[in-house]
Structure formats: C-alpha cells, structure tokens
Amino acid sequence: MPQRQVKAAILLIGDELLSGRTQDVNLQALAKFLAPIGVQVAEARVVADIPEAIVVAVNALRARYDYVFTTGGIGPTHDDKTADAIAAAFGVPIDVREDARAILQAHYKSASPLNEARLRMARIPEGASLIANPVSKAPGFQLGNVFVMAGVPSIMRGMLEDVGHRLEGGAVVRTATLRAKGLREGDIAAALGELEEAADGVVTFGSYPWFSPPDSFGVHLVARSADADALEKAAADLARLIESRGAEPERSE
Amino acid sequence: MPQRQVKAAILLIGDELLSGRTQDVNLQALAKFLAPIGVQVAEARVVADIPEAIVVAVNALRARYDYVFTTGGIGPTHDDKTADAIAAAFGVPIDVREDARAILQAHYKSASPLNEARLRMARIPEGASLIANPVSKAPGFQLGNVFVMAGVPSIMRGMLEDVGHRLEGGAVVRTATLRAKGLREGDIAAALGELEEAADGVVTFGSYPWFSPPDSFGVHLVARSADADALEKAAADLARLIESRGAEPERSE
Numbered sequence: 001m002p003q004r005q006v007k008a009a010i011l012l013i014g015d016e017l018l019s020g021r022t023q024d025v026n027l028q029a030l031a032k033f034l035a036p037i038g039v040q041v042a043e044a045r046v047v048a049d050i051p052e053a054i055v056v057a058v059n060a061l062r063a064r065y066d067y068v069f070t071t072g073g074i075g076p077t078h079d080d081k082t083a084d085a086i087a088a089a090f091g092v093p094i095d096v097r098e099d100a101r102a103i104l105q106a107h108y109k110s111a112s113p114l115n116e117a118r119l120r121m122a123r124i125p126e127g128a129s130l131i132a133n134p135v136s137k138a139p140g141f142q143l144g145n146v147f148v149m150a151g152v153p154s155i156m157r158g159m160l161e162d163v164g165h166r167l168e169g170g171a172v173v174r175t176a177t178l179r180a181k182g183l184r185e186g187d188i189a190a191a192l193g194e195l196e197e198a199a200d201g202v203v204t205f206g207s208y209p210w211f212s213p214p215d216s217f218g219v220h221l222v223a224r225s226a227d228a229d230a231l232e233k234a235a236a237d238l239a240r241l242i243e244s245r246g247a248e249p250e251r252s253e
Numbered sequence: 254m255p256q257r258q259v260k261a262a263i264l265l266i267g268d269e270l271l272s273g274r275t276q277d278v279n280l281q282a283l284a285k286f287l288a289p290i291g292v293q294v295a296e297a298r299v300v301a302d303i304p305e306a307i308v309v310a311v312n313a314l315r316a317r318y319d320y321v322f323t324t325g326g327i328g329p330t331h332d333d334k335t336a337d338a339i340a341a342a343f344g345v346p347i348d349v350r351e352d353a354r355a356i357l358q359a360h361y362k363s364a365s366p367l368n369e370a371r372l373r374m375a376r377i378p379e380g381a382s383l384i385a386n387p388v389s390k391a392p393g394f395q396l397g398n399v400f401v402m403a404g405v406p407s408i409m410r411g412m413l414e415d416v417g418h419r420l421e422g423g424a425v426v427r428t429a430t431l432r433a434k435g436l437r438e439g440d441i442a443a444a445l446g447e448l449e450e451a452a453d454g455v456v457t458f459g460s461y462p463w464f465s466p467p468d469s470f471g472v473h474l475v476a477r478s479a480d481a482d483a484l485e486k487a488a489a490d491l492a493r494l495i496e497s498r499g500a501e502p503e504r505s506e
Contacts, residue, residue: 189370
C-alpha cells in the first residue's frame, strides 16, 4: 500500500524579507530538512510583522496542511509579534511561562541581564510545548500542528534538531537530476511531456533551463517519485532522451 | 499631502522552489526594484506548478493589492502552467497570438526550430499586453494588474525593463541602517520600542541581530519612512541609542 503524502506549509515572517533587505534562506533549508523525513512543502507565504497578517496566514495554512512551520518574529524587540499572533490565531491566552523564564534566567548573566524586553521571549501561548534553541537559548514552541521558530538562519537550523523527531512523515519523495549542457528546453519539451503522461503521477518531471550567455546554456531535467524503482527507470528514460538529442547526460544527484 | 501607499504582492511559481532544489532570488530582486519607484511589497506566496493553486493565489492577491508580480512557469515544457492558469483566473480565453508568434519566429532558427512546444510560449490570455524579453525573447505579459514574468532570474530582471514604466508608484519608503557590533537586541529593545511609539507610524523601526559565534555578534537597526526629514532624525536617534549602550554606530546605507 502506498504511504500517504504528508504536506506542510512554511510561513516566513518579517518586514525585512519583503523590503528586500534580507535574502531568505530558510525556505530552502526547511524544504531540504523535511524532504528526507517524508514531509513535502506544498506552499509558502511571506508576511510582514503585522499581527493580523500573521493570524490570517496561520489560520489559512494550519487548516489546509498537516504541518505549518513559521520563522521569524520571536525576539525581544517591538517588531517581534509572532508569539502573540499565534496565540490570537488559536484563540488561547499567552503569558510568561516559568519553564521558559528559567531557560532565559540561566542564560542571561549580569552583563546582559534578563530585563523586561528579554522576558518577552518567555511569552508562550497556553498549551504549547517548547522547542529547544541550542544557539541563543530563547525557545521556539509548537502549538497544535504549528511549529514556531526563529528567523535567524543558524538559530532556525538549531531548532530543527528538536522538531524532526516530532513529525510523522509519509512517503519520501526522492529526486534524480540529469544535466544536459547545450540542450534547449524546447527541443525536449514534447518528449518530456510524454514521459510525464506515461508515468501517470507515479513520477513527475521538471525542466529547469540555465543561461550563462554567450557560451554556456543547458537544462536540468528532474524526476521525482516516492517509488525508488520507478525513479530509476525515469532517470534512465531521461538519460536516453538527452542522448537522443545529441547531448551528454550527467547525473548530478 | 502625503502620497498614498502603493502595495504589491509577489507570487513565485514552481515545484523547484518548494522542493528545496532551487534557492529563490526573485523575491528580493523584485522588492529592490519596486521600492525606489514607490511600490511596496506587502506579501509573497510560493506555489507549485498546479493550475488550481496558481488560480487561487492570483485571485486572492490581485483583489487585495495594487499590483501582482508572478515569476515562473511560462516556458515550453509540460510543467509550465502559469499562462493558462492566469487566463483561468481572469476567466478569459487563451490562444497563440500572432505578435507573440512573430517574436518567436524571428528568434528560432532552423537549428532549433519553432516547434509546437515552443509555440506554447506564444499562448497569451485575451486582453493582455506583452512584456518584452530581451534575454530569451519569449514574452511575458500583463493582464489587468497582474504582471507575468519568467522564473529564470536573468530573464526576470530583463523583463523588468518593460515593466517599470507601466507602474504608478506612490510614496517611496527609504531606509537608514545603523550597524552596532557587540550590541544585543535585548539591551536596546525597550528604548527602540519607545522610538517606534513616538514616531507614530511616520517612521517604523526594525531590529536584525547577527551571530557569528564565538567572536562576532551585533545588531542592525533599521528605520523606514516615506518622510526624508523624519528618517534622518530617526537615524540620529538610533545612533545616539547605540552610543548610549557603549557601542559604535556605523551607518551602512
């Protein structure tokens, strides 16, 4: 029996991602972390540090997907609005929690004391469980199917250690990538479409051209499947297709 | 009289962005292009190459924002579903259009002929205007307040040349960034919150910590405003705040 597909959404929170100040890298890091444990990212959104925008997005996504992962907005400053917005989205109270306060208390020494601002990072919605932060200590949290993590990439990645074991994965989708230098998408489009159709959803195919004019161009052909045998057959089909157009297939993954 | 705020949404389309295969760079490039012409990115979404997902997202965003910019899914292969989805979202027919066909015809030589697959790139929803593509010729298009562009970053940036002059911008939000090495967010959070409150929406403040353990950490403080005088005052306030905590403010933008 084929395993069920487990789908997730990612919600990136922060003015800096929309203003162009900051290049997001968390979406890709999360997708790469989730794929091998059988959780597929089906949608992502980026919203500003505006409580209403966070509430609307969280409620839309948590109803639709198995898991929601948020990044950003859980620090000590006034623009960190995520924790309160998550509480509002779930309709539960939020307050400083003693176990979270104890974590911060142990971390902050007299040189940088646990002041009122830092104590905001111990505000946790009722019913949530903490997510350990091995980098800067201030915890994330899980409430229902929503995992609330930091936006700073090194901290977000650190928190994933305490997230992975909580997830129930499904079918693991693996990919095979074939690189074809000098090939153009339009030369293989019809044949690729036929492969997609013949695979009847067991394998899906993607085509990603690259351009480095004037001397280098080509296309990456990617097959994705939860069925290892079907994937290998698809990779062989792609290699033959590339050869039939006079290019040299290079398996890159 | 203050100029009105013009808000945009960005819709990034492509399985490869959600699988982790590809690191998106178009969101930041678009935000940086739009900011100086007075168009603020208020929301972004990433969806897979699934027509229904594209339709739902486009219709949600075009109703809510002044402009919507999409990237991805307008090539010649079977996974390029954006043009048809946009037509479906607007409820208009789509077919090969003669001016778009002529552009492709002039470009494709006998070595890589204008076959049926490539001709798909001339499928344009009824009522749209073409967006010139100086890189690989296949055009994007504008339909209503929606601008449909390529996903390959160099091509997307090329298309922006033919997009900028069509936009009616509003208030230009400028930023001032002050870098404070060795400062922690929690030490300035309360004072920063007071600045935000006193600015009463004319200036907004953001705080972005960085960590490169063990030796380097600090925070970037960013002020944003459409009012140049208010922005300069805010930058001076931030510099004083940083100095008052024993750090050296560096203006970085």
